[in-house]
Amino acid sequence: MLRLAALTALLLAAHSAGGEDAPVNTCVDCHGDLLEEAGGDIHRAAGFSCVDCHGGDPRAEEQDRAMSPARGYVGVPTAMAAANMCGHCHSDIERMRVINPRLPTDQLAQYRTSDHGKLAARGDEKVATCVSCHGSHGVRPVGDPASPAGKSRVVETCSGCHNPSYMEGRSIPTDQLPKYEQSVHGRKRLEERDLAAPACNDCHGNHGAAPPGVSAVTHVCGRCHATQAELFEGSTHASHFRDFDAPPCTTCHNHHEILATSDDMLGTGERGVCSACHTPGDPCDEATKAMKAGMTRLGERIEQAHDALDRARRLGMDVERPTFELAGSEDALVRARATIHAFSEERTEAVVKDGVEIATAVETSAESKLAEYQYRRRGLAVAAAMLLLFAGLLALRAHRLEKRRLQDGP
Ligand code: HEC
Ligand code: HEC
Ligand code: HEC
Ligand code: HEC
Ligand code: HEC
Ligand code: HEC
Ligand code: HEC
Ligand code: HEC
Ligand code: HEC
Numbered sequence: 001m002l003r004l005a006a007l008t009a010l011l012l013a014a015h016s017a018g019g020e021d022a023p024v025n026t027c028v029d030c031h032g033d034l035l036e037e038a039g040g041d042i043h044r045a046a047g048f049s050c051v052d053c054h055g056g057d058p059r060a061e062e063q064d065r066a067m068s069p070a071r072g073y074v075g076v077p078t079a080m081a082a083a084n085m086c087g088h089c090h091s092d093i094e095r096m097r098v099i100n101p102r103l104p105t106d107q108l109a110q111y112r113t114s115d116h117g118k119l120a121a122r123g124d125e126k127v128a129t130c131v132s133c134h135g136s137h138g139v140r141p142v143g144d145p146a147s148p149a150g151k152s153r154v155v156e157t158c159s160g161c162h163n164p165s166y167m168e169g170r171s172i173p174t175d176q177l178p179k180y181e182q183s184v185h186g187r188k189r190l191e192e193r194d195l196a197a198p199a200c201n202d203c204h205g206n207h208g209a210a211p212p213g214v215s216a217v218t219h220v221c222g223r224c225h226a227t228q229a230e231l232f233e234g235s236t237h238a239s240h241f242r243d244f245d246a247p248p249c250t251t252c253h254n255h256h257e258i259l260a261t262s263d264d265m266l267g268t269g270e271r272g273v274c275s276a277c278h279t280p281g282d283p284c285d286e287a288t289k290a291m292k293a294g295m296t297r298l299g300e301r302i303e304q305a306h307d308a309l310d311r312a313r314r315l316g317m318d319v320e321r322p323t324f325e326l327a328g329s330e331d332a333l334v335r336a337r338a339t340i341h342a343f344s345e346e347r348t349e350a351v352v353k354d355g356v357e358i359a360t361a362v363e364t365s366a367e368s369k370l371a372e373y374q375y376r377r378r379g380l381a382v383a384a385a386m387l388l389l390f391a392g393l394l395a396l397r398a399h400r401l402e403k404r405r406l407q408d409g410p
Contacts, residue, residue, distance in 0.1 A: 079120040079129040110207035179256035231341035294352035301359035308366035329358035
């Protein structure tokens, strides 16, 4: 309803073109159908019209004159021409500053450095250009859920081209979407709608899309996994990996199919990711065994402490405080798993040791409270038994007295 009203208003405005305030725009006399598409168009809202992109003469009645190349008319642009058309304003800092000073003005510059832009400049018409990701007439702010570049639609937009059928005849891999859908990131993002997990553009950039080079991977992942990135860069592996030309994080975790991690990934075993460069029995393998053993030990201590606290809770004891303390050792286990990125037995062991100390303290205190409880209960039972015995004796004595009274008679 509202939309229809808005459309009618637009059409009326367009037809009254020639009136005092509305600028003349004969384009829409013949292309009125495009107004509907342009309903939510940000450019229209900002006061731009057809000629701001297409050129031509918006006062001419006849098609030939209106759409005359002599009047600067451009029809459907090639991929690179479209980028230049949009960039004409979007790279113009002074022009953009007036209307929306908060918008960056580097899209075209970035685009030129991207694989899309480089191929477009060489005449590849199938690569993404501004229009592929934003549309041409119904362009919306990227924060609008309907924008194809927006957070909820961008994966769909990239995969609309990055799939086997669109890429037919090209040599680049086309399995990004199915792999991403399997990954921890894809599941969080697509199934749980968790925007903290990266979409395609969080790793590739919006306008500079390219596969991150070996040297950029730490930064790409490190934006969200800062601890692991810092530890890795501080480790001797940072230079070992460079020597092998192996990308930092993705060598062990993959790039699109990043799966949930586990202790089994450590070492040269079946699920081990170290075997790419290490062999069973070498210093890595030995160190890994120790790290794994440490984490297993910590895991067991935490479980034992939980067990003791559970028993105490069932007996009605207040275990809020020790439960809170135990969280510290659970945190240590999480930290230990991150600390493996320092690839140092000592550093992992130090974290494990902290955790084991906390868990042991919690368990010891819970067990001693339990023992105290048992002791008190035992004490109570003895006291109760004594009381019963005493009462029994009293009753017996009373009974005897009564019997004697009856025998003695009144
Ligand atoms: C008198 C009617 C008329 C006017 C006025 C007119 N057009 Fe067109 N336009 C057409 C027709 C018909 C077509 C499709 C056939 C063709 O391409 O010749 C067309 C096609 C186009 C196309 C697509 C070209 C392509 O390569 O597919 C663009 C872009 C366009 N017009 C823009 C404009 C703009 C901008 C204006 C105003 C400055 C304008 N038109 C004014 C009738 C008109
Ligand atoms: C922000 C820039 C921009 C504005 C404003 C704009 N266009 Fe376009 N237009 C484009 C681009 C880019 C394409 C090519 C689309 C593509 O490659 O998919 C296009 C395509 C077209 C086409 C051919 C394809 C189609 O969608 O039918 C016509 C006709 C057209 N425009 C007319 C107009 C008219 C009329 C207006 C004003 C009401 C207008 N355009 C406003 C950028 C613009
Ligand atoms: C491969 C897809 C793609 C291409 C090609 C593309 N964009 Fe974008 N654009 C995006 C994404 C994704 C965003 C950011 C969305 C977000 O912030 O959530 C964006 C954001 C924007 C913004 C908002 C301000 C900003 O920079 O964040 C503008 C303006 C914009 N793009 C214009 C352009 C122009 C102009 C071109 C062509 C030179 C272009 N885009 C090419 C995907 C693309
Ligand atoms: C005539 C100048 C001009 C041209 C040409 C132009 N734009 Fe814009 N565009 C603007 C201005 C100005 C804004 C800011 C409007 C506002 O914030 O009110 C804008 C806003 C946008 C936004 C919304 C940014 C956001 O998230 O707030 C996108 C996306 C966008 N343009 C993409 C394009 C694309 C794609 C093209 C080419 C098809 C294009 N623009 C051509 C001037 C232009
Ligand atoms: C209109 C279709 C289209 C869209 C939309 C698109 N791409 Fe592309 N993309 C291509 C084509 C075509 C290539 C060039 C493939 C080749 O090397 O021949 C390419 C290349 C790339 C490359 C470089 C691959 C390489 O190894 O050289 C990356 C990275 C990329 N795209 C990421 C993205 C991301 C991220 C998005 C979404 C934000 C996206 N693309 C949206 C068509 C598209
Ligand atoms: C967690 C970060 C991340 C996400 C999310 C991601 N990529 Fe990538 N992508 C990478 C890295 C890193 C590479 C480089 C791999 C290499 O060169 O070893 C890459 C490579 C690529 C390539 C080059 C060809 C290839 O597969 O190696 C394309 C195309 C691509 N990605 C597109 C996409 C698309 C489309 C999406 C969304 C469905 C996506 N990426 C999501 C990190 C990511
Ligand atoms: C935009 C932020 C972001 C970026 C960029 C990012 N990630 Fe993630 N990553 C997340 C989030 C959020 C999770 C889910 C965390 C959770 O479940 O606790 C996650 C989960 C993971 C997991 C699984 C952790 C587990 O507990 O099993 C691994 C491994 C991972 N990411 C590695 C990477 C790598 C490698 C890169 C770079 C190629 C990367 N991430 C880029 C945000 C990001
Ligand atoms: C890309 C190759 C590569 C991968 C993958 C790799 N390493 Fe290494 N690592 C090396 C090199 C090279 C050395 C130094 C030579 C040596 O001591 O054997 C090394 C040495 C080590 C050392 C000895 C201490 C040191 O800093 O010199 C440990 C511990 C270690 N790696 C652990 C691991 C673990 C754990 C994994 C798997 C989670 C792993 N590495 C995966 C290349 C790799
Ligand atoms: C040499 C192999 C290797 C490299 C390189 C590597 N990781 Fe890991 N990563 C692992 C292993 C093994 C685990 C599982 C540890 C465990 O659960 O015991 C893991 C676990 C993780 C986890 C989940 C556990 C945690 O720490 O919270 C994340 C997130 C992660 N890595 C991110 C990264 C990032 C980001 C990089 C790059 C800076 C990176 N990894 C580099 C082997 C590696």
